[in-house]
Amino acid sequence: MNSTLENLAERVQAQARVPFTARDVERVLAALQGGEDIWRIIEQASTPFIGTCSVLREMEKQGWVEVGEGWVRLTEQGRVACQQLGISEIPELTCPRCRGRGLELSAVPPGAARFHQLVQGRPEASQEYDQGYITEESALARVGMMWRRGDLTGKEILFVGDDDLVCLAAAASGLPRRVVMVDIDRRLVEFVRDVAEREGLRVEAVRHDLRDPLPRALRRRFHTFACDPTESLRGFVAFARRGISALRGEGCAGYFGLTRSEASLAKWRAIQEELLSLGAAITDLIQDFHSYVNWPYLSAMRGWGHLPARRVPGPTETWYRSALVRIELVEVRPVPEDVMAGDIFEDDEAATT
Ligand code: SPD
Numbered sequence: 001m002n003s004t005l006e007n008l009a010e011r012v013q014a015q016a017r018v019p020f021t022a023r024d025v026e027r028v029l030a031a032l033q034g035g036e037d038i039w040r041i042i043e044q045a046s047t048p049f050i051g052t053c054s055v056l057r058e059m060e061k062q063g064w065v066e067v068g069e070g071w072v073r074l075t076e077q078g079r080v081a082c083q084q085l086g087i088s089e090i091p092e093l094t095c096p097r098c099r100g101r102g103l104e105l106s107a108v109p110p111g112a113a114r115f116h117q118l119v120q121g122r123p124e125a126s127q128e129y130d131q132g133y134i135t136e137e138s139a140l141a142r143v144g145m146m147w148r149r150g151d152l153t154g155k156e157i158l159f160v161g162d163d164d165l166v167c168l169a170a171a172a173s174g175l176p177r178r179v180v181m182v183d184i185d186r187r188l189v190e191f192v193r194d195v196a197e198r199e200g201l202r203v204e205a206v207r208h209d210l211r212d213p214l215p216r217a218l219r220r221r222f223h224t225f226a227c228d229p230t231e232s233l234r235g236f237v238a239f240a241r242r243g244i245s246a247l248r249g250e251g252c253a254g255y256f257g258l259t260r261s262e263a264s265l266a267k268w269r270a271i272q273e274e275l276l277s278l279g280a281a282i283t284d285l286i287q288d289f290h291s292y293v294n295w296p297y298l299s300a301m302r303g304w305g306h307l308p309a310r311r312v313p314g315p316t317e318t319w320y321r322s323a324l325v326r327i328e329l330v331e332v333r334p335v336p337e338d339v340m341a342g343d344i345f346e347d348d349e350a351a352t353t
Helices: 003-016 022-032 038-045 049-061 076-085 112-118 136-148 166-172 186-199 233-246 265-277 302-306
Strands: 065-067 072-074 156-160 178-183 204-207 224-226 253-258 280-291 321-329
Touching: 003 022, 003 049, 003 076, 022 038, 022 049, 022 072, 022 076, 038 049, 049 065, 049 302, 072 076, 112 136, 112 166, 112 186, 136 166, 136 224, 136 253, 136 280, 136 321, 156 166, 156 233, 166 178, 166 186, 178 186, 186 204, 224 233, 233 253, 233 265, 253 280, 265 280
Parallel strands: 156 178, 156 224, 178 204, 224 253
Antiparallel strands: 065 072, 253 321, 280 321
């Protein structure tokens, strides 16, 4: 890799203390050629948020970008550098019909489309628990994926933390045999219980802090689990362990969301190693499967102070996306039932906490 890019990456690693590679610098330069809006650049680059902010500041210092209120643009010097490095704009090739998910969105499971009504009046995302929920379309697509992979119909499903309320879409489909959600947030537990009672849906909602192992009554009982973990490595591992401990055995499946914004590829690798060590294989990995509704504490989140270009109000479009990861248990192994004490939300890569 070109030494200019490596040099920039090294400066970012030293200053921001997050893994950031020359290839990440290349991705940011490619994104800069596609537009000037800071949120669009962050989204397009698919690089760790904190490192992206840091590299943009470094590029400003060396005259490659200029920065204004909410925008960052390549200078002539920056454009010449891109040409010399052979870095061009990211082509827009995402399928407009399925938005890259590979699913026919009009074919959501029967009944699940009620989801749009069911979530009216939902609790707003809380910073205390690093909440930020996926769009309704993303939630329905997740249920569609579970349906397509055979993890929905006739199955017992556990939602391991569910501010996304996907449990309601799954239950509304009428296809699972049992749906249970656990969450630390009393508001969500009560909301799900109220909707279930009012709408005649079979969903059990249990208040539980996922820093603790699952209650015994929920272990080894489910065919499928789904979650969208907080992304510190400890936090992600806690959710993965709880989810896998809920599975009955071989052939059972789990679903996660995982971002490139708050998880470097070094963290992705550590997560994959954890999943493999727990006896799972990764069967599906679809980038940008989930989009998130902008949460109300954006200007109070950790990454806000790192932004080289800010604007109030913040982004008007969704900019935060995550991949869908499906795993399947190939070998049953003991799952550590340890308590993850303390803060499971923050690490050096955390940006939206
Ligand atoms: N803090 C706001 C957004 C948090 C979303 N958490 C889930 C990330 C995807 N795994």
